[in-house]
Amino acid sequence: MATEPKSTRQRLLRALSTDDRKLGVTLGPSTVWLAMLLLAPLTFMVTVSFLSVDESYNIVWEPTLSNYTSLFEGQGAFWQTSFFESLILSYQIAAVTTVLCLVLAFPLAYLLARRGGRTFKVVIFLVLLPFFTMYLVRAYSWLLMFGPSGVINDTLLTVGVIDQPLTLFNYGKLAIVVGLTHAYFPYMLLSLYASLDGIDFSLVEAARDLGASRTATLRDVILPLTLPGIISGSLFVFVPSLGAFITPRFLGQGKIQMIGQLIEKRINSLYAIDYGSAASMFIVISVVLAFALAFRYVSIEELGGV
Amino acid sequence: MAQFDEADDNEKHSYSGERRRFLKAAGAVGAAGVTGLSGCTGMVGGGGGGTPTISIYTWEEYADFKDEIESALDVELDITKGTSSAKMFSAFNSGKDSQYDVVIPNNNYIPKLMDAGLIAPMPDDVVNNFDAMYGKFKEFANTQFSDGSDIYGVPIRFGWYGVSYDSREVSDPEKSYSELWNEENEGNIIMYDNHFKSMSAAALYLGYTDAFEGSKVSLSEDQIEKVKQKLIEQKPLLQGYIAADPTYIKSFRQGNHTIGLSGRNEIVEMWDNGDDWPDLYVPKEGSLAWFEGAAVSKKSENKEMAWKVINQYISKDIGSQLAKVGYSPSCNPNTQENLSESENEMFGSVEPSRLDGFIPFKAVENEEAWIKAWEEVKSA
Numbered sequence: 001m002a003t004e005p006k007s008t009r010q011r012l013l014r015a016l017s018t019d020d021r022k023l024g025v026t027l028g029p030s031t032v033w034l035a036m037l038l039l040a041p042l043t044f045m046v047t048v049s050f051l052s053v054d055e056s057y058n059i060v061w062e063p064t065l066s067n068y069t070s071l072f073e074g075q076g077a078f079w080q081t082s083f084f085e086s087l088i089l090s091y092q093i094a095a096v097t098t099v100l101c102l103v104l105a106f107p108l109a110y111l112l113a114r115r116g117g118r119t120f121k122v123v124i125f126l127v128l129l130p131f132f133t134m135y136l137v138r139a140y141s142w143l144l145m146f147g148p149s150g151v152i153n154d155t156l157l158t159v160g161v162i163d164q165p166l167t168l169f170n171y172g173k174l175a176i177v178v179g180l181t182h183a184y185f186p187y188m189l190l191s192l193y194a195s196l197d198g199i200d201f202s203l204v205e206a207a208r209d210l211g212a213s214r215t216a217t218l219r220d221v222i223l224p225l226t227l228p229g230i231i232s233g234s235l236f237v238f239v240p241s242l243g244a245f246i247t248p249r250f251l252g253q254g255k256i257q258m259i260g261q262l263i264e265k266r267i268n269s270l271y272a273i274d275y276g277s278a279a280s281m282f283i284v285i286s287v288v289l290a291f292a293l294a295f296r297y298v299s300i301e302e303l304g305g306v
Numbered sequence: 307m308a309q310f311d312e313a314d315d316n317e318k319h320s321y322s323g324e325r326r327r328f329l330k331a332a333g334a335v336g337a338a339g340v341t342g343l344s345g346c347t348g349m350v351g352g353g354g355g356g357t358p359t360i361s362i363y364t365w366e367e368y369a370d371f372k373d374e375i376e377s378a379l380d381v382e383l384d385i386t387k388g389t390s391s392a393k394m395f396s397a398f399n400s401g402k403d404s405q406y407d408v409v410i411p412n413n414n415y416i417p418k419l420m421d422a423g424l425i426a427p428m429p430d431d432v433v434n435n436f437d438a439m440y441g442k443f444k445e446f447a448n449t450q451f452s453d454g455s456d457i458y459g460v461p462i463r464f465g466w467y468g469v470s471y472d473s474r475e476v477s478d479p480e481k482s483y484s485e486l487w488n489e490e491n492e493g494n495i496i497m498y499d500n501h502f503k504s505m506s507a508a509a510l511y512l513g514y515t516d517a518f519e520g521s522k523v524s525l526s527e528d529q530i531e532k533v534k535q536k537l538i539e540q541k542p543l544l545q546g547y548i549a550a551d552p553t554y555i556k557s558f559r560q561g562n563h564t565i566g567l568s569g570r571n572e573i574v575e576m577w578d579n580g581d582d583w584p585d586l587y588v589p590k591e592g593s594l595a596w597f598e599g600a601a602v603s604k605k606s607e608n609k610e611m612a613w614k615v616i617n618q619y620i621s622k623d624i625g626s627q628l629a630k631v632g633y634s635p636s637c638n639p640n641t642q643e644n645l646s647e648s649e650n651e652m653f654g655s656v657e658p659s660r661l662d663g664f665i666p667f668k669a670v671e672n673e674e675a676w677i678k679a680w681e682e683v684k685s686a
Contacts, residue, residue: 057422267396
């Protein structure tokens, strides 16, 4: 018969003496956290998307598909509805942002992986420096850069490159893409670096020694080896860009309506959480599909750049 | 898992017993946490003895008078600053009516709060400054904020919308909304990023004045479609839609736009800060007037004190100071006595006959159709 533990420490050690208890202590808090802050809201959202809200803003607990059908109801065909147009616009902006981040980050990540050491530290510090400020402040700084009298147009006017402000630098899609690229660039850079850092660069040299052109080496050696980094970086950029709210609100000057803004407007004006939940489901499904697609080509370990 | 399987029955019983104890303890800790949290978020009114706390969800300027009201009423104010009536309503409707005692959105949101059963009726004997208000605002309260027997909101301060312009760039504009559709102003026009303000301006421009006469603004489906088309037609001429009033001033000063739909108080603020180039006119088709309505949460545990706090905001003293900081006149004309001549010109003295011409913000009939049309404008 085991002796009864006397001190709190002994009782605690005994309580944690088996694997399942250790597992409980290790996984318990994160499970509760995920259940409360991810699973519960998600379950609520899915449920509400199949319910309705009455005129007194109370949830009516009768299942309905009306929220989903109303997303695609309008005067014209379904692709002419504001929901569909906003969704497609969000996909387009997220896709362009992802490609832009990839194109800008890849050469830098490659350089960092080849050089390493001090260069890596300095560049990473410079890339992360703006991220010591709030996201709102960074979005706001782009607000000052764009616009007819923004810093970009003013500078070009001052140096005499242009005679009048360029509409290209007005608020709109370009400004949003630039703002989002700036916001999510480090995620792409770090994912690519993690992947490139694991490459055996003697393979690249071997390819070159055997007569492969630079393009062929990039296409046939480097890109396949960095595919996990490209996919993980793309997910880290595409997913938050798809549901972006602050950046398009600031830099679209109200003329561009991405899906996040459409949902926010419905909920804030009409308390249409039923409609908003149904609309949000399209974002959730898109994200799940993006991850499913990613896992077809790479494993979870590879996504981490291992 | 394997080790658990290898354990003997006694140990299993022991484990399950300890697991139950562990779960009990965890439950107790969780309950304590929840209790602690509920203490942090608190039920409204603070309860208990001592100085009561009144939580208010309102606009930034109202916080400036925290100390005066606290010392006048022996109360503690906890003021949360908001930037949108829609967000105030949304917060109240999603459970924060138990967190706040008082909410002060724009007038058209008071009927929504009433419909949702979230606010309490006003006790006449507590809000004794109500009688001093302009007759027009008493009338508004009796029509917009009433269920037929009780009044649920108190008008605090007001203002009106018009078309403001940079007089250095736009000379002698026609006093009409047509300037907001004028191709000469292409790329320099700003509208509000708000379905009610922008669609109402378009509706007035199209001559649908009748729609604003009832207790709610009621545009027919055909009218909504025409308003939508008018706004879509305008979109290529726009610099953009402005989300918040302060953004208007920033954009105007920066030179990003030269003409736009705006509140009079934004322009008064610019005048007061030394900008003499902005000008504003009230379009001949009519203009909308807003006023803020203060209401008390039905769940407040200190309703009487909450109404006393509201009463302070329309008092002669605090009402006049509120007019100064917000550049918007108080609904209590007695506040004019505390303002200088120039202050009265800008945000004090208003002829009651002028108030008769205002088209007040109202709740909207078939708002979902408005929102759908607005979304289509934004997506176009």
